[in-house]
Amino acid sequence: MTTEELEQLLAQQPIALLHRLARGRVQRHFRAGKRRLIEVLLRHSAENRAGFESDLMTLIGEKPVQPAPAPPHATTVRKSKLSAPPYRLGKRPAGPESQEPGITLATWLEGLGVPSSLQPFIPDAWQENAIAKLRESDVVVSVPTGSGKTYVAVEAARRAIAENRTVIYTSPLKALSNTKYTEFSKIFGADQVGILTGDRRENRQAPLLIMTTEILRNLLYDAGGGEIDVRLDTLGLVILDESQYIADPERGVVWEETIIFCPSQAKLLLLSASIGNPHDIADWLTSIRQMPCHLIKHSTRTVPLRAGYLHPNGKLSPLFRTVGIPHGHQGHLHPEAKRLFAQYEDETQPSGRRR
Amino acid sequence: MPPSIHPVDLIVALRAKHLTPAIVFLTSRRACDEAMQAFDHSHIVLPPVRQEAIAAVLDKVIAQYPSIAEHPLIPIVQRIGVAAHHAGHLPSWKIAVEELMRHGCLDAVFATTTLAAGVDFPARTVIITQSSIRKSRDFMDLTIGEVQQIAGRAGRRGKDLVGFAIVTPSPYIDLTVLTKGFTGHPEAINSQFVISYPMVLNLLKAHPLDQIQPILAKSFAQFQLNQRAEVLERKLDDLRVQMDPFGPRVCTDWIAEWQTFDQVRRQKTHRAPIRKFESPEIAARFHFLTPGRVVGFGRSRGVVLRQYRSKGQKSPMITALRQGGGITESPASTVTEISDRILDCVDAPVYPWCTPGTVEELLQSLDELPTKLPELPILIPKSNEPIPDAIVQILGDFACPTCPSRAACQNDYPLASKLRQEQQRHIKSIQALRTSLWHRFQEKIDVLQQFGYLTPMARLTDDGEWARLIRIDHSLLITELLRANAFNGADPAMLAAVMSSISNDDDRPGSFPRVSSGLASLLGQVRKLAASLSPHEEPPLLRADIAAVTERWIGDPTLTWIGLCKSTSMAEGDIYRLLARTLEFLSQLHTLKATHPGLADTASRAIAALRRGVLEELP
Structure with a gap:
């Protein structure tokens, strides 16, 4: 066995085996990292190469599973690894x-590249499913960023408006509200969309109202206190975008209050980025709302x-x-x-x- | 090798592989600005066609928001096709950059990770340069959800077939955090239910007190607490099964019975503890074994020369001069008699512990002493409290010693009592989980009652009726300020300045305009009040320098936006956000028209003065 081969073999062994090998040969071997350990072992092996190699072989033989023989085409990769072995990665x-x-x-x-243009837009199955389910129940949508949650919101809103219902769409940031206001005004027509933020109130009798979640919470407070501000009696759909904000340390409580006080005749549509426990949110909604809640989740982008x-x-x-x-x-x-x-x-x- | 890739090289590399447009997430605003500066003299300019396209889009945005016409970044954006986008910029600038990205005009945008959620534009590629993010002064590793949120910006629907998230190292990057973030399952989210004063007031306005608990029970917080309680209940069921063999025996509650019996038994044995070191008798007498004291050792007598405690000896020791001239070392316990007589003795630090002359004198006077000496009356504390009579009585009452199941009880007691303790602990925690929200709510009610916003019956008082309309942070401070008439006679600028210093929670240092003396003294009062409220509400930073920015903007209607920016080192975006938040606070004060007409009027005048220039043009 050449020194290079030996080094390669040592590099493949788990560090525990190297420590066992070093016992009695190297002083204070437990302080060395793998690379240093190999270096020291190799230096030591010069004295009694045969003994060292046989010890190594016995130790390797003791292992229950012997490393599978490497496929021949992998040698090049192995060599490149050897120059800076992988165990240098921190954890x-x-x-x-x-x-x-x-x-x-x-x-x-x-x-890499641009999809062929003029491709007709076909909604994904989950999008269709969410819109269909929203007909009879609340819906929680948890999908990766950029999957097309807005499409669900727009279609659901379109249907509710057609049924003469008021729709409220909330987002966590005022800037996002403004963007959505512009976007929805283009889709539904300026007279159909209104906006309510801390300092901006436009077209507040429109069927589709965009606001920050705090504003909706305040509206629901006032409705609870008996002062109706917006047409909550005809409210048919409440869309809470970016509802993973419910876990925000400062503002999360606003989302909870909004959901708790949301009138029972209005359907809830919660749109959220991928989160670990969307089923908890859905179960929670089922437990406090009159109708069971439907969860739409998928993780493929x-x-x-x-x-x-x-x-x-x-x-x-x-x-x-x-x-x-x-x-x-x-x-x-x-x-x-x-x-x-x-x-x-x-x-x-x-x-x-x-x- | 440089610690991280140079921005120009980065853009060149991305262009070469057709990986543009890209969003480059950097650690800080400063990193973004420095990256932009790196392009100052670079030659990687765009072809004229694309430069014109950028100019066309920019013109359209400028027509809507004239404030960005002079933006210093515009030349680089046009020439190179890269831009910076972070919280230090005006919203209108950010809109311009987003618009450029949407039209596909830019090759790269440098943004901060903090705003990953606010960056609402996708790109083909996302560049990640760090694995941690600054959260309230500490650097924290990115969570899986955050990594996926960042990576999620890669790949434009309908414009890209694939999206790319590319890691490029910078110092202190931990690749494991990022690989875990890419491949992992996002973390579960947890409720962050905080009960605030406005919430209590508004709930009590709409619902009587006895309906509040069911409302709180509907929260996600309670849902998750219930989930935890259910886990404990399952454990409790297991425990119940394990407790089965330890059911009622001769007595129904044998565990408690055995426990008291055992305790009483133990107490009995404790009545005569082994005296390891010094008995109370010796301890009490030792105080009196001072040099010169005449003591008796059985039949003979002696004079104490010194007393000491030594490590080698377990008991306290004395050195005594015996009759006949011997100097002995003996434990204090060998002293049988302590007489009420002290001989003159000049002590010395070394053997024989007194001056040689005194030894002679002492010996002589020792011999001359009468045979009978009065004894020193020493009070010795009682060794141990005797067992209270009640327990002694009970001990006789116990059936245990003769009980047929005694052996079984004794044997099972350790396990059974451990199980029972665990059971009781779980029952307690379940109870706490079920009622904690309600308790937190009640705590807030108590405070509001104490301040007079709620009646003892938890109905809203007149003050409570208007205070519930203040639904912003630090609401208690604001309502208390109103009740103290702190703003009587304050002009719009002063009111807005105080509101902005209450709303601001940024502690970044910088240089700011000078504070007027009126504002400084008013802020001093506000600070005092905030400090007195601190047990009930976290006091705001109340920075005078921040307030001064707002004061200047409102106090001087001729001041331009650029003039305001020049007067402070605050970033444009920060000033904008400060004023926008002040606006929000002021509009809350404006809702108090009915009860505080003067204040509402001042607030609306402040709002009118505030909304000009950039603040009017922006949505």
Whole structure:
């Protein structure tokens, strides 16, 4: 076995095995990191190479599962890894580490471009489903950012207006309210849309009212106190956009109050980005509202996402071994990205310590 | 190697791979501004066609919002096709950048991560440069939800087939946080139900007190508390099963019975504790074994020369001069008699612990002493309180010693009592979970009653009727200020200035215009009141320098926006936000027309004075 092969073999072993190997050979081996340990072991092995190798083989043989023989095409990748082995990555990523090589940059960049124009807009199944379900129950929608939640809001509002019902649309930020006001005015016509924010009140008798959630909460307070301000009796639909704000430390309570005090004849449509427990929100609504609430959730993005790594020297590499995002496998880093990042850490943190 | 990629190189690299337009998320506003400066002399200019397209879009926006016509970033935006977009900019500038992005005119926008939620425009590519975000003074790792929110901006529906989220390292980046964010499942969200004073007033306005608890029970907060309570209830059920074998025995509640019996038993044994070191007798007498004291050791007599405690000896020691001239070291307990007689003794720090002359004198006077000496009466504290009679009586009442299940009880007691304690702990926590919201609500009611906004029957008083209309942060401070007539005679500028310093929660330092003396003294009073309210409401920062900005803007109607910006180091966007929030607070005061006509009038005049220039033009 050449020294290089030995080094390679050692690099593949778990650190625990290296420590067992070092016991009795190296002093204070428990203080060394993996790379240093390999270095010291190699230096030591010069004295008794045969003994060292046989010990190593016994230890490897003891392991219940022997590492699968590497596929021949992976050697090149392995070599590149060797120059800056992967264990330099700060915390060791969880998840199984398969030895497959990553995809190439060209594959990763493939598909980049503009979809052929004049493609008719076809609503996704979940969008249709949400609009249909809203006919008889409240709906909670939790989908990734940019999936087309607005389409659901617009269609639901259109239907409610056609049925002569008032629609209230709330957003967390005044700026977003203004954007939506412009957007909805274009869709429904300026006379159909009104806006109420802290300092702006326009067309407040319009069937579609846009406001910040705080304003709606205040309206509901006043309605509770007996002073009707807006036509709450004809209210048919309340759309709460960005409703993940319910977890905002300062303002979250406003969303809760709005939902609690929302008149029972109005349907609720909660639009939210992907959150971990949308079913909790739906169960909660079911428990306090008269009708059961329907949950629409999915995690696939309309436009697929790819993650990349750009080195400060301008070199681009895929971040993961797969083309798309390997959900649930955060350890599936692309060897090239791993190598570049390890190099980056080495160069920016000369002590080799993190932070 | 530079710690992070140079902005110009970044744009070049992105253009080369056709990854534009991109949103580059940076740590701070300053990083965004510095990135823009990097393009000052760069040659990576856009072709004239695209420059014209940008100019056309900008012209349209400027027509609507003239305030940005002179914006210093416009030349770079046109020449290179990159822009900065962060909270320090005016909303109109942000609208312009968003509009440019929507038309696909720009190659990159530098934005801060803090505003990931507010950035409402997608791009083909998102560049992530950090793994942590500043949240109230601390840097926190990005959550999975936040990483996905940021990455979610990549890929425009209908314009891109794929979106790209690209990580480029900067110092202190932790790649694991980001890979976890990309591949993980977003975190669960939790209720943040806060009970505020306006909420209490408004609920009590609409509903009688006995209906409040069911309303609170409808909150998401209670829903989640119930979920936790259910988990505990399941544990409680398990415990109940485990407790099955420990049901009633000879006595129904044998655990409690055994517990008291056991305690009483133990107390009995404690009556005569082992005296390890010094008995109370010795401790009490030791005080009197001072140099010169005549003491008796059985039959012989001696004079104490010194007393000491030594580590080697467990009991306190004395050195004594015995009859016959011997100097002995002995434990204090060997003293049998302490006489009421002290001989003159000049002590010395070394052996024989007194001057050699005194030894002779002492020996002589010791011999001359009469055989019978009066004894010193020493009060010795009682060693232990005896068991109270009641317990002694009870001990006789216990059936346990002769009970047939005694062995079983003794055996099972440790486990059974542990289970029962756990049971009781769970029952208590479940109770707390079920009622905590209601308790928090009641605490607020108590405060409002104390200040006279609610009657003892929890109905709104006259003050409560108008106070419920103030539905902003620091509402208690504001309503108390109104009740103290703090704004009587204040001009619109002063009122608005105080409101803005109450509304502001930004503690960034900077340079600001000078504060007028009237405002300074008024703010001093406000600060005093806020401090006195601090047990009930977190006091606001109440910065005088921030108030001065608002005062200037309202006090001087000829002041232009640019003039105002020049008078302070605050960023344009921050000034705008400050004034917009002040506007909101003032419009709340305006709703008090019926009860405070003077104040409402001042507020509306302040609003009118505030809404000019940039503030009028913006939506």
